[in-house]
Amino acid sequence: MRYCIGDVHGCLQTLKKLIEQIFQDDQNPELYFIGDLIDRGPDSKGIIDYIIKLKQDRIRVNGVRGNHEQMFLDAYSKNLPIYTTNWYYNGAESTIASFSKTHNLNNGIKNYIPQYYYDFINRLPYFIELENFLIVHAGFNFRSSKPFEELDSMLWTRFEQNDHSYTNGKKIIHGHTPITKKEIKERIVNNNSDVINIDSGCVYVKKTLLGFLTALNLDNMNLIHVKNIDIIA
Secondary structure, eight states, X not given: OEEEEOOOTTOHHHHHHHHHHHHHHOSSOEEEEOSOOSSSSSOHHHHHHHHHHHXXXXXXXXXXXXXXXXXXXXXXXXXXXXXXXXXXXXXXHHHHHHHOTTOOTTSOGGGTSOHHHHHHHHTOOSEEXXXXXXXXXXXXXXXXXXXXXXXXXXXXXXXXXXXXXXXXXXEEEEOSSOOOHHHHHHHHHTTOOSXXXXXXXXXXXXXXXXXXXXXXXXXXXXXXEEEOOSSOO
């Protein structure tokens, strides 16, 4: 079966626990990550290594890029002092620390993160189209005449909308904006939304009702929630 997984944000042990729960019921899952694999949490490097290992073990793994991946890519390509980049203000240091405990923010990112990881992230598409779903990090700008070319909107928008003239009735699965488990469930149980946000704020353990990593089974619309075990509130 197919599973969409919410914003992981460097929380490796939480992700492993979620994947273990999926494997309990499904030995041959197909996984789709909705972006923001990195930043804020303690082990962004470990997340990427783990996903690569899943692929090596012949688990079908797919994913789209999020705004945090894009900030990393932009900063990496410029290789400016880390503290001068936009990425620095959005969790970069935790990601760099997962590669090097002795980093210096006056240096460029390439001093600490091998090209291999840049290449992995740079291969992530902006969205994935399935038979009944569109998977994207933030959403689409259907106010534009070319919504599938509005790349910034796919990474950053907070505007939830579906336009069937573009999507042919497909539901949009996204993350980017943390909401509670209850809000996620209501959208699915009531079956009244063509846009389903599955970001339950994994990294935000100090915020009320957040701090969970969520997976959505696309074939039966069941939810799996795992409480963050990487960060102590």
